[in-house]
Amino acid sequence: MGWKDFFKKGKGDQEEETFKDLSLKSMEPGFYVDYDLKTWQVKAYNTYDWGAGDISYEWQLVSSDDTIYLEREVDDEDEWCISRKIGFASLGAEVRNHIVQHEDPPDEITYKGVTYYMEEMGGGQFLKGGKGPGQQLLKWDYEDDSGEKYLSIEQWGEEDFEASLGEPVEEYQFTNILPSESNV
Numbered sequence: 588m589g590w591k592d593f594f595k596k597g598k599g600d601q602e603e604e605t606f607k608d609l610s611l612k613s614m615e616p617g618f619y620v621d622y623d624l625k626t627w628q629v630k631a632y633n634t635y636d637w638g639a640g641d642i643s644y645e646w647q648l649v650s651s652d653d654t655i656y657l658e659r660e661v662d663d664e665d666e667w668c669i670s671r672k673i674g675f676a677s678l679g680a681e682v683r684n685h686i687v688q689h690e691d692p693p694d695e696i697t698y699k700g701v702t703y704y705m706e707e708m709g710g711g712q713f714l715k716g717g718k719g720p721g722q723q724l725l726k727w728d729y730e731d732d733s734g735e736k737y738l739s740i741e742q743w744g745e746e747d748f749e750a751s752l753g754e755p756v757e758e759y760q761f762t763n764i765l766p767s768e769s770n771v
Contacts, residue, residue, distance in 0.1 A: 609764040609765070609766070610758075610764065611646075611657070611659070611667070611758055611761055611764070612644065612659060612665070614629050614632070614646055614764065615629065615632060615766070616629050616630060616631055616632055617629060617766065617767030618764060618765065618766050618767060619763070619764070619765045619766075619767070620648065620761050620762070620763065620764045620765075621761065621762045621763040622648070622669075622756075622760060622761045622762075623760070625650040625651075625653070626650065626763075627648035627649060627650045627655070628648070628649050628650075628767075629646050629647070629648060630647045630648070630649045630654075631645075631646070631647040631715075631716070632644075632645070632646050632647075632716060632717060633645045633647075633713060633714060633715055633716065633717065634713075634714045634717045635711050635712070635713055635714070635724075635726075636711050636712045636714060636721060637709050637710075637711040638709075638710075638711060642661070643658060643659065643660045643661075644658065644659040644660075644717075645657070645658050645659075653671075654671070654672075655669045655670065655671055656669065656670045656671070656672075656751070656753075657669055657756075657761075658670065658753070665758065666755070667755065667756045667757065667758055668737060668753045668754060668755050668756060669753060669754060669756050670737065670739065670751040670752060670753030670754075671751060671752055671753070672749060672750070672751045673698075673750050673751060673752055674750070675740070675748040675749060675750045677698070677750070678696060678698055678740075678750055681693075682696060682740075683748070686742075686748075691708070691727070692705070692727050692740055693705075695729075696729060696738060698738060698752075701731050701736060702731065702732070703729035703730060703731055703736070703737075703738040704729055704730060704731075704732075705727060705728070705729050706728050706729060706730050707727075707728050708725070708726065708727045708728070709725070709726055710723065710724065710725045710726075711723075711724060711726070712724075722743070723743075724741050724742060724743050725741070725742040726739060726740070726741050726742075727739065727740045734755075735754060735755065736752070736753075736754055737752065737753035737754065737755075738750065738751070738752055738753075739751050739753065
C-alpha cells in the first residue's frame with residue numbers, strides 16, 4: 588500500500604462512519620429528510636419528560652411551504668406520528684370555557700366533523716434542545732374512533748393553550764436522511 592492509498596482509505600472510512608448511523612432518532616437540527624414527496628429540514632429537536640422515565644422526542648421539520656412536528660414515543664417499540672399546529676380558538680369557545688370552569692377540557696371534542704375522544708392526560712417538562720431547565724406543561728391527547736387521527740391540547744400557563752392535529756406514521760416513510768454540512 589502506497590502513501591496515497593493510506594490517506595484515501597482514512598478519508599473513506601470517516602465518510603462511511605458519518606453516514607452509517609443516520610436514522611430518524613439520531614437527527615439533529617440542520618439535517619434533511621424526505622417525507623411525503625418533500626424535502627424537510629430539521630429546525631429544532633426537543634424532548635418532553637413526563638416523569639417516571641417516560642420521555643417523548645420531537646423534531647420540528649420545515650419544508651418550503653409547511654411545518655410539521657415528528658414525534659417519537661418509546662413503548663414496547665418506537666411509535667411515530669406527525670402533527671401540525673392549529674389555532675386553539677378554532678376548537679370553539681366551548682372548549683376554552685370548559686377548561687376555565689372544570690380545569691380540564693371536555694372528554695370529547697368535535698373538530699371539522701371528526702369527533703375525538705380523550706385518551707390520556709399528563710403533566711411534564713418541555714426541554715428545548717433536549718436540555719434543561721424545563722418548562723412545565725399539561726397535555727391532553729385525543730383520538731378519533733379509528734385511532735388514525737389525533738388531536739392534542741397543551742397548556743403552557745394559566746391561559747396559554749396550543750392545539751395540534753396528528754396522525755401515525757411509520758419510520759420507513761422517511762428516506763434520504765442527510766446531515767447538514769455543519770454536522771458532517
